[in-house]
Amino acid sequence: MKIFGLLFRNALRHRLRTLLTIAGVGVAILAFGVLRTMISAWYTGVAQAAPDRLVSRSKISITFTLPLAQKQKIERIPGVAAVTHGSWFAGYYKDPKDFFPQIAFANAESFRLFPEYIVDSAAIAAFGRERNAAIVGSATMERFGWEIGDNVRLTGTIYPGDWDFVIRGIYTGREEATDITQFFFHWDYIDLRMQESFPGRVGQVGWWIIKIDDPARAADISAAVDREFANSADETLTETEAAFQQSFMGMVETIIKSLEVISALVIGIILLVAANTMAMTARERISEYAVLKTLGFSAGHIIGLIGGESLLISGLGGALGILLLIPITQALGAVMRQWFPAFPIDPMTYVLTGSTAILVGILAAVFPAWRAIRLRIADGLRRIG
């Protein structure tokens, strides 16, 4: 394995240039990794969806509510194990720009349909007892500096007025990608206020969450639910949780596509930086390659030298980029919390960045290696010095 020694020494001949190239490739791989993480962050909702949960919402759009009376009918459909409901609150805490999701759950039992949210039983009991109790995700608790037992006042937009809650519990996620930014409270709190001030809006829920016995029958059961309410005043659209999350992707499709285009551009930039260096390096060493050829080294050896050095540099750059990716995505995740509830690094991202580095290493060496092989020894030796 003397070849590694040779490659290393060769690379170190121009320490500064090699270091800069490694840095350049590293930064570009980092950029690629960040972009891919952003793209996959959009899809965490889809990836995290439970296969045995369906979401049923108004067919018109998610912004329309459904009557509570539908619950009994849904429960009677064969294959349905449990039904609960959620409603979007869309309030804000002090500043409207500090968005976080607030969802009204039917009651404490709703949490049983979401095993991925880890809450302790004391908190659930409190949630069940007190109408204005709230259970908040750890990320949002940290963000606003709340503690269990705090009184929190939210200003409603869809449901106007000031709403006072007491935080009775905190929930964490079972996995890294679970959404831990949500603020859950009791739907009864909304309904009671509506009874007092907007009687027309009583008994309305946002969407149904349906747990089914057999995930394989998801399509059938969804169709059965929609059939139940077809041609009524409140038609539903029922789909698996994954499909529901996926439908939100349609809204940001344009942004995702742009990010993918930019990822491709980044790969181009990486290639340019690496190829530039290899071209410069190879040009300087033409006479050396001529000498090697005179000594009897074959074209294969030359390719090995050039390709090897290129792979070494881009490999080191790739490793640097991947190492930096972890702390940087954590920092970015904290900054972008509002828009991305979770910012995990997909294993696929590691695979993609690693193979990009290797691919770039190979491609950057192609042109210089080709030139070196085609070189006539006499021409090469002519450039002594």
Added chain:
Amino acid sequence: MGLFLGYTLRNLTVRKLTTGITIVGLGMVVFVFAAVLMLTNGLKQTLVETGSDNNAIIVRAAANAETVSIIGRDQAGVVTTQPEVALDADGKPLAVEEIVVLVNIDKRHGEGLANTIIRGTTDNVFHLRENIRITAGRMFTPGTSELIAGHAVSQNFKGCELGGQITFAGRTWTIVGLFDSDGSGFDSELWGPIEQVQQAFRRPIFSSITMRLTDPARFDQLKTRLEADPRLTVKVEREKKFYADQSQMTTIFLDMIGMIISVIFSLGAVIGAMITMYGAVANRTVEIGTLRALGFSRRLVMAVFLVEAVWIALLGGVVGVAAASLMSFVTVSTTNWGTFSELSFSFALSPAIVGSALAFAAAMGLIGGFLPAVRASRLRIVNALREE
């Protein structure tokens, strides 16, 4: 000063491949930077165009979008009879009461549904929004299930072309006309007769009231009085500001992503520029030695290399801006977080953006070329001339 112009420019042509590669690399970074700026500019322009300074819009207090605002009929009566509201030829208040809802419609291109705005309105709307014109077909007839479609909606959504039909709220609606609103947010909406929309969605209320002011300067009086009125819980805004505010969340989001990408990219570009300039210095040690021997000062040598770096960067900048300007032909359709509805807008180039992009490019060139230039200036004449 011939040194700065002629010498530096001609040096760029010496090592064409390397210089070319660096220019392309820098160009790509500038392209991304300019494209993001153009995107947020386009978004702002679209939403700022939406609305006039002469109009005030009334929504429920604390509502930041019409889709979450509810105003009762009784409140509407109080609002439209204020003294600051202009009157039309018949002596009636120049105001339009509208209802706004979100409906899922299938996109033409791309997957899935998107939230589209349906606005229930009346004929009066043309008096208040003077930049709206019917470009094909005709206005809807009150009392029917007819709609007119904004320019962007007719292009992006299935069934929304002239004569097309879409189904929602248990009814089939026919598109009888298309309208154009000069690139404002209204192009992304479908308009229908207000009573029909109210009936179909069983919401006998208004989302907003837009009124023409007799004198824009009287806006503050109107705002103070209405917001203090105990019979009402409303928020009064100038129409332009109201719609512009709706772009805030999306603009912040796009800006943030853009900045993150630009920062990381610019690091890469700076490193690329550094590599090229170090290569240039290494290749020209004899030249540098000669220049110094002839009497040119260290500072001048450093300046020469800095200028060369800036030239490369500016060329890359021009390439990037030129490529970005081609994006002005592209329209983007995405969800505006402020209203949760689909909005179409395009990339808008402005002289300020061109300036920023070129300045950004020059800055990258300066930073990247700095250290190599310093090295060039520090070369000892004797050693430099000895090199080959």
